Amino acid sequence: MDPRGHRGLCRRAEPRPAHRALGAVLLGAVGARFHETHHAGAHDPRGAARGRAGGGDAGAVRKPRGARIVGAGAARQAEPLSGPRLISVALASAPEVPPETEQDRRVAIFDLEEHNSFALAAEPSLTPLRLTLSADRDAVTFAVADESGTPRAAFAIPRARIDAMARDYRDLCRAYASAVKSLPPARIAALDAARRALHDRAGADLQKRLAAHAILDPQTARRLFTLIATLDP
Secondary structure, X not given: OOHHHOHHHOOOOOOOOOOOOOOOEEEEEOOOOOOOOOOOOOOOHHHHHHHHOOOOOOOXXXXXXXXXXXXXXXXXXXXXXXXXXXXEEEEEEOOOXXXXXXXXXXXXXXXXXXXXXXXXXXXXXXXXXXXXXXXXXXXXXXXXXXXXXXXEEEEEEEHHHHHHHHHHHHHHHHHHHHHHHHOOHHHHHHHXXXXXXXXXXXXXXXXHHOOOOEEEOHHHHHHHHHHHHOOOO
């Protein structure tokens, strides 16, 4: 079942964030929405303004469009469906969060599984792969296995480095949600652009910091950051 069936998560393509440098720490190799944003087009603040007046489908779930961290990507037809990729993404452990954020997690996982490009730097031809994320107070750990479930590598990113970016992203998402309710189109557009830019920087930073361990494209890096951003309320 497509978890994005909840209309609150399936509005328009939305963005993601990032700002400080991530530091990936190799733990060891084994063996050898909020909003998702794929930039199919900028959100039209005039549509949001119309939604405040009762037009369109704004407010269908008692929450303004763009209020969530996760959302369905819209520009997916141009993305490759072949090549090294993940066939499953799972959370082994993560902090408990409110039901809404839990739903955001499910949608983020669905989006990542549906479209991604991911390979191990040490074994670039090994595909498909399975990714399991786990989070504690200190780090987010990436455990990668082959199709049969045999572990191939594990590496981690310190939480201290991720949390600042994720917190800023969540704050921008909430500010955008509030803006859609009452602010003029120009302010809505400015917040949308800031959110999208932060999401791009976060994805690029994540891609760079994981480069020694994993090869992923910008879209996959942004989707992965979106999932990481749901690890806390």
